[in-house]
Each structure stands twice: as structure tokens, then as C-alpha cells.
Amino acid sequence: MAAAQAGSLDRLFHALSDANRRGMVDRLARGPASVKELAEPGSLALPSAMKHLRVLEEGGLVRSQKSGRVRTYSIEPHALGRVEAWLAERKRGLNLQFDRLEAYLADGDAAEPTGTEA
Amino acid sequence: MAAAQAGSLDRLFHALSDANRRGMVDRLARGPASVKELAEPGSLALPSAMKHLRVLEEGGLVRSQKSGRVRTYSIEPHALGRVEAWLAERKRGLNLQFDRLEAYLADGDAAEPTGTEA
DNA sequence: TAAATAGTTTCCCATTTAGCGAACTATTGA
DNA sequence: TCAATAGTTCGCTAAATGGGAAACTATTTA
Numbered sequence: 001m002a003a004a005q006a007g008s009l010d011r012l013f014h015a016l017s018d019a020n021r022r023g024m025v026d027r028l029a030r031g032p033a034s035v036k037e038l039a040e041p042g043s044l045a046l047p048s049a050m051k052h053l054r055v056l057e058e059g060g061l062v063r064s065q066k067s068g069r070v071r072t073y074s075i076e077p078h079a080l081g082r083v084e085a086w087l088a089e090r091k092r093g094l095n096l097q098f099d100r101l102e103a104y105l106a107d108g109d110a111a112e113p114t115g116t117e118a
Numbered sequence: 119m120a121a122a123q124a125g126s127l128d129r130l131f132h133a134l135s136d137a138n139r140r141g142m143v144d145r146l147a148r149g150p151a152s153v154k155e156l157a158e159p160g161s162l163a164l165p166s167a168m169k170h171l172r173v174l175e176e177g178g179l180v181r182s183q184k185s186g187r188v189r190t191y192s193i194e195p196h197a198l199g200r201v202e203a204w205l206a207e208r209k210r211g212l213n214l215q216f217d218r219l220e221a222y223l224a225d226g227d228a229a230e231p232t233g234t235e236a
Numbered sequence: 237t238a239a240a241t242a243g244t245t246t247c248c249c250a251t252t253t254a255g256c257g258a259a260c261t262a263t264t265g266a
Numbered sequence: 267t268c269a270a271t272a273g274t275t276c277g278c279t280a281a282a283t284g285g286g287a288a289a290c291t292a293t294t295t296a
Contacts, residue, residue: 036273
């Protein structure tokens with residue numbers, strides 16, 4: 001456990017690794033928008049915007065639904081929660097490391113601060 | 119402000135978008151390690167591991183320092199703080215959206231819940 | 237000094253990415 | 267009905283990625 005699926009996080013972080021896509025997330029954080037509206041801020045052609053949106057969708061960050069001729073995208077509410085969860089896990093690990101380091105610095109004859117074994 | 123540099127976040131998230139690299143971060147969260155040690159868990163050849171480590175370094179997630187013939191990598195302590203900061207900012211935005219939605223649902227004659235204008 | 241070890245650099249390969257123009261398919265609106 | 271609008275699909279390009287073998291440069295260590 002704890003490492004749900006690798007591929008899922010791959011897609012999530014990859015989705016966030018592009019400024020245009022993060023811009024779309026920011027835009028969608030203020031409310032739903034159409035493909036065209038999402039394309040404009042980055043001066044993207046529609047096909048390019050669509051690719052980005054597909055990446056965001058595969059990363060689980062946004063949802064979409066088509067009505068008439070316009071497809072409306074919106075934020076996947078729990079999307080950022082996955083980033084947060086991952087982050088919390090690592091920070092836990094780091095805190096442990098620092099705790100050991102502090103313990104090591106505190107009483108000089110304790111074991112080494114972990115990590116350089118083997 | 120608030121959006122330090124786009125390229126920087128690009129590199130940060132891109133660094134995290136690969137399972138091997140996240141594995142290296144996890145490993146380093148438990149303490150420093152050599153290139154070889156970091157290559158083993160993923161059964162990577164050294165050149166491949168080096169590439170990943172360079173990506174992590176460019177993403178500001180790790181540091182390295184060479185002594186003798188071994189280069190030792192360690193976590194850049196404030197690395198995850200940048201992810202956290204970005205995350206906090208978005209969550210703030212999302213809360214605002216939800217606040218507005220709640221307000222909208224509360225008293226029916228208020229303005230629309232933002233987003234679909236234009 | 238000779239052999240083993242740890243990185244490093246240089247190519248090479250297949251795949252993916254980001255971007256777009258063109259052409260096509262609905263829907264709207266006039 | 268006809269024209270504009272919003273997406274969508276289909277190539278196509280240039281660049282970046284992820285992987286590694288080969289060959290080379292230090293350092294250790296025997």
C-alpha cells in the first residue's frame with residue numbers, strides 16, 4: 001500500500017509539468033470553461049488545447065462533459081488531494097530523517113543518522 | 119508574483135513524473151546515497167540513473183557532491199516545500215470556488231457561481 | 237603496479253511530446 | 267436554408283525522453 005499505482009502518479013505529475021496545463025488548472029479552479037476559453041490564455045490552437053486537456057483528464061485533474069457543440073471542462077474536485085497525499089507521505093519520511101539527525105546530534109554516541117549503510 | 123517562474127515548476131513536476139525518479143526521492147528521503155545505490159532498485163544502468171539524477175537536480179529536488187570516486191546525492195531539504203506552496207495556492211482558489219458555490223446555493227437570487235462568463 | 241570499482245561521456249535507438257494546419261462533423265443562429 | 271461556431275481527427279515536424287552499450291577517466295584496493 002501507500003504506492004497506489006506508479007503509472008497514475010506518473011500521469012498526474014506529468015500533467016502538471018507544463019505551464020499551459022497548470023494555467024488551465026488555475027483557470028478551471030475559478031470555474032468550468034470550454035475548450036476555446038481554455039485555449040485562449042496560452043494562444044493555443046484548438047488541437048493543441050485538446051491534447052493538453054486530454055493529458056489533464058488522463059492525469060485525473062479535470063473532467064469534461066459535452067452538451068450541444070461545446071465541451072465544458074471542470075476541475076476534478078479531489079485531484080489535488082492525490083498530490084497532497086503523496087506529499088504528506090514524503091514529508092513524513094523526511095521528518096523521520098530529521099528526527100534521527102537531531103537525535104544523533106543530541107547525544108554524540110548514538111548510531112549514525114541513517115542512509116549511508118552498505 | 120505567486121507564479122515564481124513557470125520553467126522552474128515545469129522542471130520540478132517533470133522530475134516527479136517518473137516512478138524511477140520518485141523512487142530515488144524516496145530512497146534519498148531516508149538518507150544520502152551514491153549513484154550506484156540509487157540505480158539498483160530500478161535495475162538501471164549507471165548512465166540511465168545519471169540522467170534521472172540530473173533531472174532531479176535540475177528540478178531542485180536533490181543535491182550532490184563528489185568525494186573520491188563516489189558522488190553522493192542527498193535530498194534538497196526545501197524541495198517538497200515548493201510543491202506544497204504550489205498546492206496550497208490552488209487549494210485556496212478551489213476553496214474560494216466552493217465558497218461562491220455555497221453562497222449561490224444558499225440564496226437563490228445571487229449572481230452565478232462564476233466561470234462560465236464570456 | 238595491476239585489477240577492480242564508480243562515475244562519466246558519447247553515441248544510438250524507439251517513443252513521446254508539443255505544436256500546428258487542413259479537412260471534417262456537429263450544432264447554433266441569422 | 268446557410269453561414270458561423272466549436273470540437274474533432276488526421277497527418278506531419280522538431281525536439282525531448284528514457285533506455286543502454288562502449289569506451290574512457292579517476293580512484294581504491296589487493
